[in-house]
Amino acid sequence: MSPELSIVMPCLNEAETVGICIQKAQSFFEKHNVNGEIVIADNGSTDGSQAIAEKLNARVVPVLEKGYGSALRGGINAALGTYIIMGDADDSYDFEALELFLEKLREGNDLVMGNRFKGGVKKGAMPFLHKYLGNPVLSFIGRLFFNIKIGDFHCGLRGFSKEAFGKMNLNTTGMEFASEMIVKSKLNKLSIVEVSTILHPDGRTRPPHLNTWRDGWRHLRFLLLYSPRWLFLYPAIIMIIVGMILSTILIIQPITFAGIVFDVHTLLYTASSVVVGFQFLAFYALTKIFAVENGLLPKSDRYDNLFKYFNLEKGLIAGFLILALGIYLSVDGLLAWKATSFSDLKPAETLRTIVPAVFTVMLGLQIVLFSFFFSILGLKRNIKLKKKD
The missing domain is CATH 3.90.550.10 (Spore Coat Polysaccharide Biosynthesis Protein SpsA; Chain A)
Structure with missing residues (x-):
């Protein structure tokens, strides 16, 4: 026995x-x-x-x-x-x-x-x-x-x-x-x-x-x-939300706190926080897919929702809209410079347009590229599902 x-x-x-x-x-x-x-x-x-x-x-x-x-x-x-x-x-x-x-x-x-x-x-x-x-x-x-x-x-x-x-x-x-x-x-x-x-x-x-x-x-x-949420997702959410709130305020006007003025130089960091936060978000999605498809993590409802609510078309639309916003802001800044006959500009005023322009162009391009890569991984997943059927 x-x-x-x-x-x-x-x-x-x-x-x-x-x-x-x-x-x-x-x-x-x-x-x-x-x-x-x-x-x-x-x-x-x-x-x-x-x-x-x-x-x-x-x-x-x-x-x-x-x-x-x-x-x-x-x-x-x-x-x-x-x-x-x-x-x-x-x-x-x-x-x-x-x-x-x-x-x-x-x-x-x-x-x-x-x-x-x-x-x-x-x-x-x-x-x-x-x-x-x-x-x-x-x-x-x-x-x-x-x-x-x-x-x-x-x-x-x-x-x-x-x-x-x-x-x-x-x-x-x-x-x-x-x-x-x-x-x-x-x-x-x-x-x-x-x-x-x-x-x-x-x-x-x-x-x-x-x-x-x-x-x-x-x-x-x-x-x-083994916890992509805590390693990537939660830091991403914090950086994106905090970065967007502070960037919006700084675009409108400087922030004075305890006698210290936070202006366009701080805007560079808050805008960077949004971009880096998106990179964390992308790593969360890609790590989750890799871990599940290679058997390191079991599938869950949250994993299936990644493909249900996000696809190449939605990603491209969002990416190109943000990219278009960046291009619009860049053109607006260029026209403002032209209006002064391309003379010296006031940095504090100009950078409130240029910084968001540069970072929305970067963010839009990253979303487009991520969407293509995410779609490629989705194709691999769909092939596996068809083989099982």
């Missing part, structure tokens, strides 16, 4: 603790009458960890590709259980206390996350920066970006069904694998629950593999790249 539960532990030189973890997992199987297996995903240990695991009847799966995510993915793919619980082989998690995880999995939940802050972090178990800065901040960003009600994004003890793991389609190789699992579960509309767990000081005498700043950045980078 296939095992009900596979406990997968990534391992890289864990000879001091891997045996303890295996024995605790075996004790859990025996105590709760669980048909289970223990899979050690070895990532190239040179300290005899493999021999210790094999002696204790654990199944060792060699994983050549380096990295925390690579090791786990290799071990999970090789696991035979209906359910899988993953946890580090450093004795920081108690493999004898997995009943809540298995209970939630049996209830039909796709992903069961441990929460170390609810269960308790023992003294010396977590570095100060991780406990009070790294984990809270990154977990907050994850909840904000993806609307996931999880308090501890980076708990290494978590369970999921083998079927759900297949739907996640995980790709990362490093520590960001932990964030990817939660984000992909949410994006694929898998059910996620959280249970309390206790984090103990690990039993190793060597330093941990985790690098605080490098791995923290990898987690943050992943969260940003």
Whole structure:
């Protein structure tokens, strides 16, 4: 019979603790009458960890590709259980206390996350920066970006069904694998629950593999790249709205604030904000299309609406109208200069026409070019849809 539960532990030189973890997992199987297996995903240990695991009847799966995510993915793919619980082989998690995880999995939940802050972090178990800065901040960003009600994004003890793991389609190789699992579960509309767990000081005498700043950045980078809305869309909206409001006011008259006069020089920056904001908006649309069409993000109603409400014709009309406005303002400025027999002009007055003229020409051309590129990507999408039909 296939095992009900596979406990997968990534391992890289864990000879001091891997045996303890295996024995605790075996004790859990025996105590709760669980048909289970223990899979050690070895990532190239040179300290005899493999021999210790094999002696204790654990199944060792060699994983050549380096990295925390690579090791786990290799071990999970090789696991035979209906359910899988993953946890580090450093004795920081108690493999004898997995009943809540298995209970939630049996209830039909796709992903069961441990929460170390609810269960308790023992003294010396977590570095100060991780406990009070790294984990809270990154977990907050994850909840904000993806609307996931999880308090501890980076708990290494978590369970999921083998079927759900297949739907996640995980790709990362490093520590960001932990964030990817939660984000992909949410994006694929898998059910996620959280249970309390206790984090103990690990039993190793060597330093941990985790690098605080490098791995923290990898987690943050992943969260940003998988949320084009926060990386591109929201900054675009802010820059366009603020830029248009301030530019409109500055075209009419200077702004005086706290005794400081903001005039045409400031208008250059506010107009630039509109153009840069549009570039952010274009990157949002193009990134979204690329990510969805290449399987990095699942399709959503918002994605389909991109093609429903925007097409080449609408983009060209909008672009050429804005371009025409820029040309009109340019001609108007030229005629005003001609009226003075091409003599010296008053910069403050002239630039109120010329700056909007230049930036509307730039914006109009960008919209036209973006519309063509967007249409090309849409053709690729339509070809895929026809092949499916």
